[in-house]
Amino acid sequence: MIESLVEQIEARFADAQAQMADPEVISDRQRFADAGRLFNHLAPAAKLAEEWRRAVSDAEGAEELLAEGEDPEMRAELNDALERIERLEEEIRLAMVERDPNDEKNVIVEIRGGAGGDEAGIWAGDLYRMYNRYAERLGYRAETMAASDGSYTFEIKGDGAYSVFKFEGGTHRVQRVPETESQGRIHTSTATVAVLPEAEDVEVEIDPNDLQIDVYRSSGPGGQSVNTTDSAVRITHRPTGVVVSMQDEKSQLQNRERAMKVLRARLYEAKVREQQEALSADRKSQVGTGERAEKIRTYNFPQRRVTDHIGSRGLASREASVTWHNLDEVLAGSLDEITATLQDAEKRKRLEDQAEA
Structure with a gap:
């Protein structure tokens, strides 16, 4: 079985290489971009396949020599x-596990302060800065809406x-002494994070007749136009009751465009969740269900540790968790180890699901 998988990897990788060198593909921006993504996706598996071939050759050579006489070194x-x-067979299977179809997409992230009053709002701001720093480190572009x-x-x-930030969706719990706490007592606060794959126009059909669009005057910082023009926009999607409001831009048109982008992403996420629940009743989407109220990660300031509760995501046993002791680095945007751990757990869970199917 592994032999046929290795052959498949080698054939697909060779085809991707050929496409990358094809003048017709190079001249077509979309085809070249698709070929590039396929090449990058297959490259790690192709390298593992090459190492597997080498290991098999080494084993066959050693067996031939041992057939002539026992040799401890051989x-x-x-x-x-x-x-x-x-080891390589397992890594090859993990490398070729079926990917989440949304992995290549841009994402829209929504952070809200949860339990804990003012401290929860401060914590939401800390998470916002953490994700912006992480995105910058990875070469992504973050735009505040x-x-x-x-x-x-x-x-x-x-x-x-999306393949990087999708694991951040859920409730993030912080344990620390707030700046306003005079007695030095540790408080526990939370913030919820929703990570939505950005939806294209063709993926979510929105009937304009289903929309209620209200305009009103912006409030808060924003320059001279604040409270003088109706630039803020609130869009209500009547069939689902989803409401999106935007007021940060001075232009009503810009606020409307941003509100529509968020609305489309929310409706797409809901559509995907319905499909997942239809396929498997016991699998729940992390965003917008009861699981969202559960903590997925705890940030403990006194002990300078970060604990991810992998079990609450359905990626491992219910009690499973992993702890890192680099809180300052994580808050500064170094989430690489956490992301890599969760990506590996997701691959193993998908591999198990495929084996059971």
Whole structure:
């Protein structure tokens, strides 16, 4: 079975390489971009396949020599090759596990202060800055769509943005002594994060007749136009009751465009959730269900640690969690280890689901 998978990887990777060098593909921006994404997706698996071929060759060579007579050094080489083969087979299967179809999309992130009063709003702002720094480190572009005390909506653009930030959806709990706490007592506060894959116009059909669009005067910072023109926009999608408001831009048109983008993403996320629930009643979307109220990660300031509760995501046993002791680095935007751990857990869960199907 692994032999046929390796052959499939080699054939698909060779085809991707050929497309990248094809003048017709190069001249077509969309085809070249698609070929590039396929090449980048297959490159790690192709490298593992090459290592597997080498390990198999080493094992066969060692077995041939051992057939002529026992040799401790050659026996050790055979055992090493067999161990490499076993490890590489698992890594190859994980590398080729079926991907989330939204992985390549841009994302819209919404952060809201939860339990904890003013401290929850401050914590929401800390998360907002953390994600912006992380996006910048990865070479993505973050654009703020709306921001106020304890509430932030922003877009992160870049290939594979959803594959990185989708694990952030849920309730983030912080344990620390607030600046306003005179007795030095540790408080627990929360903020909720929703991560929505950006939807294209063709993916979500919105009937204009289903929309109620209200305009009103903006409030808060914004320059001379504030409270003098009806630039703020509120869009209500009547069939679902979803409401989106935007007022940060001075132009009513810009606020309307941003509100429609967020509305489209929310409706797309709801559509995907319905499809998932129809396919598997026991699998729930992390955003917009009861699971969202559960903590997915705890940030403990006194102990300078970050604990991700993988079990609450359905990616491992219910009690499973992983802890890192680099809180300052994480808040500064270094979430690479956390993301890599969750990506690996997701791949293993998908591999298990495929084996059971």
